[in-house]
Amino acid sequence: MNEGALRVVRAAAVAVVAAAAALVAALVLGGAVTEQVIPGIGDAGAATRWGLPVSRTAMDLLSALTVGALLAGAALLPVEGARETPKLSRDSVGYLHAASWLAAGWAAAAAATLVFTVADVLGQPVTEVIGGNELSSYVGSLEQGTALMIVVLLAVVVALLARTTTTPAAAFGLLAMAGIALLPPPLTGHSASAANHEVAVTGVALHVAAIAPWVGGLAVVGAHALLGRDKLPIMAERFSRMALWCYVTVGASGMVNVISRLPSPSELVTTDYGRLALGKIIAFAALGWFGWWHRERTIPALHDRKPRAFARLAAVEAAVMAATMGLAVALARTAPPPETGTESAIKTQLGFDMPPHINLERLATLWHFDLFFGVLVVVLGGLYLAGVLRLRRRGDSWPAGRTASWFFGLLTIVIVTQTGVARYAPILFSVHMAQHMVLNMLTPIFLVVGAPTTLALRALKPARVRGDRGPREWLTAMLHSRFVRFVAHPAFATILFMGSTFALYFTPLFEDLMRDHLGHIAMMVHFLASGCLFFWVLLGVDPAPRRLPHPMRLLLLFVTMPFHAFFGIALMSLNQALATGWYNAVNPPWGTTILHDQHTAGSIAWAFGEVPTFVVLLVMAFQWYADDQRQARRMDRKADRAAERTARGETGAEEDELAAYNARLAKLAERDRLASEPGSKTARQPES
Template identity: 50%
Template sequence: MASPGTRESDTGHDHRPSGAGSAVQLAVGGVAVLLIALLAALLAGGSLTEAVPENLSDPGDATRWGLPIAKAANDVLGAVTVGLLLMAALLLPAGKGLLGDQAQGYVRAASWAALGWGAAAALTLVLQLSDILGMPPLTVLGNELTSYAGGIAQGRSLMLVILIATGVALAGRSVGSSTGALGMLGLALAGLVPPALTGHAASSPNHELAVTGVALHVLAISVWVGGIAAVGYHALRPAGTAMPEVADRFSRIALWAYIGVAVSGAASSLSRLYAVHQLWTEPYGRLILAKIALFAALGAVGYLHRTRTVPRVAEGAGRRLFARIAAVEVLIMSAVMGLAVALSRTDPPDPPETPGGEVDPVRELLGFAMPPPPTFGGYLTLWRPDLFFIIAIAVLGGLYAAAVVRLVRRGDPWPWGRTVAWFLGLLTMVAVLLSGISTYAMVLFSTHMVQHMVLSMLTPILLVLGAPATLALRALKPARKRGDRGPREWLNLFLQSRFASLVTHPAVAAPLFVVSTYALYFTPLFGTLMSAHLGHLVMNTHFILTGFLFYWIVVGIDPAPRKIPFLLRIVLLLLVMGFHAFFGIAIMMQSAPIGMEYYGQFDVPWQSDVAATQYEGGGIAWAIGEIPTALVLLVLVRQWSRDEERTERRRIRHSRRDGSDDADMDDYNAYLKRLEEQAKRQG
């Protein structure tokens, strides 16, 4: 029977129309809305009506109309693949790490969706080359296509999508565990990013906002669109089980996705628009306004979901109502994705011209003009808003603070020193990644070395001493159903995994920490990574992660796969620090400048001697290692002392409980201690 105040259809007992029929109707409606929005936006943006210059060839109507449709199919099928895998890996309850029948069905469906995704990416590759060369699609098949797919960034990104989508399609035929499904989900999410990094973001002057903004935007909206489509379909299915858990879990994920879309959309707009009036005076800006309006409507629908339908589903009712509101949400999202594809085909406004109309090579490469000579005030004021690290720092700080608050409200103690260490670690990231140090690190090797040393040798120590994994395990609630996997179970599984055991082995973590530094600076890799914003992000993230792994095994508080004796930790620390000191000396002894593949692309007018700057950088690398070494040694000695005290107390308890001969020795030691205290009082 239906609960009071609800209609029979809201309880899920009225199956008219059938779940499959409703899903087909929703899919057809979503495609229709997407195509209508795409066509309207393309016409408004002028990309379809723009006349081809006489000196350029026309690829023809097949490319002009087919390329936006192929891109839309690529985006939609990628989102559907992600949504189906999200349902299988994280939303449906699992049984002891194994997928249920319905979850396996969603993995198989994701396999077919990934196959279509790869085909759409291949079609996009052909039509994109046709559009660039101004040739009909069939005429570019052959050597031109091979060269484009292997030698141009846009072509390589689509080839990567094809390979990843094919891998997901093949893996989906055999995966039967939650871990496997989660791995497929991670792979699918990785496949969404490459094309986003080679479009307008790659040419935007604000690299720190544009590159991260567009990547986050694609990821967040794909999780949101694909997830709501999968959950809505699951609600329509008469056999769809565990709907309360599915709705509750996706509601939390959708909130994070909504925030991600909002933040990344704002950052992307700021990186491509140079004045507020361009929102209504430029075709690109008007399309952004249309996306903002649809985004606000999605927020209202999401709020309705969270406040009305999710609580009703939790009570065992409201499945049909949930599905109907989800259908509205899918239709609006289809229009949003159509607008997104049209935006990718619409030219953003041109940047303001520099005095004299000359192109500034430094701005083209770095995303900002050459800074003035370095001063203390410059380090404090010339901040760069790097969206990737802003989000990382905000999320890490917010989650840690929320976990501490949960423990305090529960009455559980948490050492204040760990909290201070964690936030000091985040503060060091702010200091060298967002301040003027980050700005000058792009043009001065010596300042870059300050950034490197802090990120690899100071920040990780403080973060490790914050014990984030221990805090998370204490703050997160276990899964409601025994055998299911929530965030706590996934974290515990990772800490006990073979991967964690491998990367935290001293024979892996220590060489990774040391050898990667030598490999970076004494090969062309340094110049290559510095020349692209994405490479710079990867490099700085690598510094933090490898440092975190090394110091985790040396002074880590969090549970680790193996316990290393304290004496071995000290030996390992001194050995690694010796290699780091020698690295600084090796930099100082270099006769040829390092990284000229990057630094040779521009001149620093106030820098008189590149070799002197490099020598300063080597001196910084050599000298700065003394501070973290001393800090870690102090922490190690304290940890060793406390461990010995705990071991002694444990031995005393066991000996007294067992009545062993050690009890006499313990009494004798206590007698000597009393005599010592008495002598001190008399003295």
């Protein structure tokens, strides 16, 4: 083992010791391993009390390292080869092979966590759980068990595929799969049972999705420095830019999670959960200082060929991160303080109390903060505005109408997800249908007309390293990928736009999604995404694999829009209510019958289709007129150039080709005429 490998092993050992020390101290101080055993209640034993947090810490660390290794192979290191056929460098392939071993360890740690979790829930020693039938029978019935099984399966797939991956696109696919595998366990913990579980669930998802690439990326960059590999300055700069956004996301989502569980600031020092959260906040502030020092001191030192300072600081920072993750696991094992007072059944299901009788004023003023769509609107608006400002600073123009259309589309998202509409949508099917129609049929029109892809292609800078892939190159590659060509086919986009509505509401899937906050978010995201895909194909503002002619667009519009009217008529004709289990559980005392509200929803779906149809017709008419004007101007310019050449006695290339062609035809005709005359020389050919 060479000197660089020894330094990596020593740094890893320091990080493991720091994580273990922080975990043990937090478990003892938080009381998670010193609980009194009550006679008559099953006890899982000391092995489970210690084994569960240890295996969970190992799972979190290995998952972060897996993501970091995949991130290094897919994005942090430059790719090689031609732009049409890029391939991963030797170091990138090496990191993917390391990710394979790390993912295998991640799967093993998740399996151990699954066994300890079942033992903890059943209150039985882990030996009895393994020897009996409890493990197989409880895995499917426990949310945490199902979540951990998903992690095991996805981690095993990553471990197997990472051994044979050699292209950047496949590496990004594995990175996306690993990112999905991060989410199930934290989403089934305290966040799902918090008072405001809508905010808590979204906050913990953002927290985990940001902290894994931050921790894992730092560990891999530090190992790269300790091993003395090439491309370290490029790798460190790319990681530093990503780490800044991860730091902001982790801080904001962590603050949201603390507020959702500790409504009173005094509980930060008066409760065990609060004191552990306060320790995590202090560690987070220390990590911010490390990041600032990297950007100001150690990254410039890399360009001066002084990697040791970066490697030493990165090793210390990785140890602090590992200790913070151990503290986070102990925090997850510590119960938050119980809420004061009694909680209604409605608040348990919705996350908020039953709103008063519905009217227009309350729909507009009874605001309800949805963290997911709030963050989505802020991110989309900020990125779009940053692109416009970059073009303006460069001296390029961008149509104000497109900017206005984009932000009006974002405003419609705010209206249906943050106002009283979002508060009444879970309990009234009619309000939910209005929310669906706006997100699926109105918002996408304005977002598509805003041309975000065109703006991104113009605003993003090409990669600094020739042949490498930056954001602009990845966007271009995605637009030309087979996947986008398939989903952007007019037939697929149309079937998804029309058929998914019937498949959702006339199957039990609708009620299942309404009962889970993540399912509800997924449903609304699908409405928005399928609408954007369809109107992207229909309006064709941004570059697309296929561009329909204007008559075909008009035909497609008149073919698809009546289907929503048919859907509305089908709802109004039903004599049986949909999702009766859910709507009976949240039925407001001031509301009408569930079936009558469903008929109202059908009338909304039937009537709403006129609005987007009118808007799309206006956009298509303007596009058609503008296209005709461009064609006319092009023909006028061509005619003007031909007239100028004629006035100067010149001929263009096209005219020269036509004259030569006519001369050749005339020559052939004259030859045929002479050959047909009696006594001509061409008629008397000598015999061979």
